[in-house]
Amino acid sequence: MEVLVLGAAGMVGRKLVERLAAEGNLGGRQITRAILHDVVEPPVPQNAPFAATQVTSDFSAPGDAEKLVASRPDVIFHLAAIVSGEAEADFDKGMRINLDGTRLLFDAVRVIDGYCPRLVFTSSIAVFGAPFPDAIGDEFFLTPLTSYGTQKAIGELLLSDYTRRGFLDGVGIRLPTICVRPGKPNKAASGFFSGIIREPLNGQEAILPVPEDVRHTHASPKSAVGFLIHAATIEGARLGPRRNLTMPGVSVTVAEQIDALRRIAGDRVVARIRREPDETIMRIVEGWPQRFDARRARELGFRAEESFDEIIRIHIDDELGGTFAS
Amino acid sequence: MEVLVLGAAGMVGRKLVERLAAEGNLGGRQITRAILHDVVEPPVPQNAPFAATQVTSDFSAPGDAEKLVASRPDVIFHLAAIVSGEAEADFDKGMRINLDGTRLLFDAVRVIDGYCPRLVFTSSIAVFGAPFPDAIGDEFFLTPLTSYGTQKAIGELLLSDYTRRGFLDGVGIRLPTICVRPGKPNKAASGFFSGIIREPLNGQEAILPVPEDVRHTHASPKSAVGFLIHAATIEGARLGPRRNLTMPGVSVTVAEQIDALRRIAGDRVVARIRREPDETIMRIVEGWPQRFDARRARELGFRAEESFDEIIRIHIDDELGGTFAS
Numbered sequence: 065m066e067v068l069v070l071g072a073a074g075m076v077g078r079k080l081v082e083r084l085a086a087e088g089n090l091g092g093r094q095i096t097r098a099i100l101h102d103v104v105e106p107p108v109p110q111n112a113p114f115a116a117t118q119v120t121s122d123f124s125a126p127g128d129a130e131k132l133v134a135s136r137p138d139v140i141f142h143l144a145a146i147v148s149g150e151a152e153a154d155f156d157k158g159m160r161i162n163l164d165g166t167r168l169l170f171d172a173v174r175v176i177d178g179y180c181p182r183l184v185f186t187s188s189i190a191v192f193g194a195p196f197p198d199a200i201g202d203e204f205f206l207t208p209l210t211s212y213g214t215q216k217a218i219g220e221l222l223l224s225d226y227t228r229r230g231f232l233d234g235v236g237i238r239l240p241t242i243c244v245r246p247g248k249p250n251k252a253a254s255g256f257f258s259g260i261i262r263e264p265l266n267g268q269e270a271i272l273p274v275p276e277d278v279r280h281t282h283a284s285p286k287s288a289v290g291f292l293i294h295a296a297t298i299e300g301a302r303l304g305p306r307r308n309l310t311m312p313g314v315s316v317t318v319a320e321q322i323d324a325l326r327r328i329a330g331d332r333v334v335a336r337i338r339r340e341p342d343e344t345i346m347r348i349v350e351g352w353p354q355r356f357d358a359r360r361a362r363e364l365g366f367r368a369e370e371s372f373d374e375i376i377r378i379h380i381d382d383e384l385g386g387t388f389a390s
Numbered sequence: 391m392e393v394l395v396l397g398a399a400g401m402v403g404r405k406l407v408e409r410l411a412a413e414g415n416l417g418g419r420q421i422t423r424a425i426l427h428d429v430v431e432p433p434v435p436q437n438a439p440f441a442a443t444q445v446t447s448d449f450s451a452p453g454d455a456e457k458l459v460a461s462r463p464d465v466i467f468h469l470a471a472i473v474s475g476e477a478e479a480d481f482d483k484g485m486r487i488n489l490d491g492t493r494l495l496f497d498a499v500r501v502i503d504g505y506c507p508r509l510v511f512t513s514s515i516a517v518f519g520a521p522f523p524d525a526i527g528d529e530f531f532l533t534p535l536t537s538y539g540t541q542k543a544i545g546e547l548l549l550s551d552y553t554r555r556g557f558l559d560g561v562g563i564r565l566p567t568i569c570v571r572p573g574k575p576n577k578a579a580s581g582f583f584s585g586i587i588r589e590p591l592n593g594q595e596a597i598l599p600v601p602e603d604v605r606h607t608h609a610s611p612k613s614a615v616g617f618l619i620h621a622a623t624i625e626g627a628r629l630g631p632r633r634n635l636t637m638p639g640v641s642v643t644v645a646e647q648i649d650a651l652r653r654i655a656g657d658r659v660v661a662r663i664r665r666e667p668d669e670t671i672m673r674i675v676e677g678w679p680q681r682f683d684a685r686r687a688r689e690l691g692f693r694a695e696e697s698f699d700e701i702i703r704i705h706i707d708d709e710l711g712g713t714f715a716s
Contacts, residue, residue, distance in 0.1 A: 155555065193631065193632075203530060203531050204529060204531060205529050205530060205531040205532060206531060206532065206547070207550065207631065207632050208547070208550075208551070209554065209631060211551055211555070214547050214548070214550070214551040217547050218544050218547055218548075221532070221534070221540050221543050221544055221547075222540070222544075224533065224534075224540070225534070225537055225540040228535065229481065229537070305519065305533065305535060306519075306533050
């Protein structure tokens with residue numbers, strides 16, 4: 065089988081491709097070729113057991129999406145997106161990539177006669193907008209408060225309609241915050257959720273800009289990849305016409321994150337977290353959902369971690385070779 | 391003030407323009423000019439107290455929307471749409487008019503510096519898809535099961551985001567089924583809801599293709615115009631960021647519709663309804679919402695009829711000059 069990954073140079077995209085290369089198959093079917101696409105050159109895992117084709121382009125350019133699907137890949141992972149902050153700062157760019165690009169991809173698939181690939185679309189919990197109930201259920205409505213969330217919600221609607229009409233076989237997954245994100249600190253407002261774990265384990269100071277009672281839902285990068293694989297292989301009929309699913313995650317307060325870090329790494333590591341309240345970040349975080357009741361996804365077999373301890377251990381195992389700076 | 395009406399040749403559009411002409415003002419501000427747009431020439435009411443400009447064009451053609459808003463109308467009523475059946479039969483046409491056309495209109499407004507008109511967008515209960523709760527509340531999610539419903543749901547999302555960003559001042563209203571529709575019987579699956587009232591009152595036989603326990607929500611054409619006027623004049627701050635509202639209506643079974651007709655027009659009129667079950671129409675109607683809890687709209691002052699009797703009387707008064715074929 066052939067697989068196409070859009071957004072293959074991103075953090076989740078790279079980890080997805082690494083796992084596909086390690087397993088060599090998807091749902092029991094051998095992967096013979098992978099097309100890896102991004103706006104910058106995506107890495108190809110060493111010793112991948114399939115032919116890998118790197119494509120570097122802007123998939124919202126006319127004709128680009130058609131080229132990407134011309135070989136009729138069996139599964140398409142659409143992870144390409146302009147992230148929240150940039151889509152807010154540059155409205156036209158966000159609309160062009162997140163909305164027009166997605167539609168161009170869907171239409172490129174649609175116009176090929178007799179072609180109906182599984183298309184996994186990564187949506188986001190940014191499709192939800194405050195005020196929220198205590199836990200956001202599977203039938204809560206989408207009232208995004210960012211242009212990014214709006215564009216993702218539109219992608220979900222298109223995915224459902226294109227699936228209903230038989231143009232493609234879509235599954236949309238709303239990812240929670242991915243934690244612990246590997247790599248350097250970034251300027252995303254949500255960055256501290258990972259930072260307060262990652263930096264202390266690395267012997268460095270981390271800034272905590274919000275009170276410890278802030279609650280948020282997390283899943284590890286490993287779970288995110290697991291969601292994608294499961295979405296690629298699940299039987300479509302089990303989903304019915306409602307093709308977009310909120311993924312499960314671990315809902316914890318910042319205090320509970322820190323407690324987990326203490327249990328795993330001790331007081332010396334926790335002491336590297338420095339409180340430095342930031343009004344701007346606090347205000348942004350207040351508008352975010354805190355907790356989901358992701359019943360449908362769980363019933364359909366999507367699995368996240370059971371505890372934040374587990375999320376930390378995955379980070380130590382997968383990114384730090386099993387050790388940390390105690 | 392200046393008003394622009396897109397879809398001014400449609401049934402609701404014509405009635406809206408007639409009311410604007412009869413009142414001469416909108417929210418107490420005198421209307422000095424009305425731009426009436428449609429794909430066929432829209433009628434201009436006789437003795438309209440304002441200058442009326444008729445524009446006949448395809449508003450999804452490049453540059454067309456810019457021309458329509460160039461004079462910076464204070465209020466824009468966007469009623470133009472490809473209806474449900476046609477958007478399902480001709481996917482490209484539905485996407486072009488209902489999605490691209492709407493976006494082109496919003497963008498034409500957006501790019502004019504310092505211009506932020508009230509834009510009233512007519513959405514539809516087709517944004518909802520089965521299965522439904524007993525009554526659909528204001529926070530029920532949008533899972534349309536038609537391309538028309540999908541395009542309207544996307545229009546709602548764009549309206550909210552463009553409003554949030556200050557590009558325009560949008561209010562979206564989801565109209566229930568309009569009943570009694572004047573004019574000739576049409577082939578819409580929902581046509582019988584009006585037909586079983588309109589034809590008997592006109593001395594003609596009407597076909598009832600579904601069982602009498604079918605429940606549906608209705609509002610008169612007069613209420614639809616009332617919703618539009620209220621949406622054009624309501625204070626935006628009262629809506630907050632959630633700019634799309636399910637309109638109220640009268641939820642009745644077909645049996646209750648017929649009982650109301652009997653009370654108003656007698657047994658001889660009711661006897662003109664002929665039962666002729668139609669499996670296809672039954673299956674379509676089963677997928678439609680039956681009842682709404684339109685609390686937000688009611689609290690914001692949107693008013694529908696209190697009973698189906700009232701809906702029939704409005705039809706007799708407004709369309710039949712107060713009499714009917716007894």
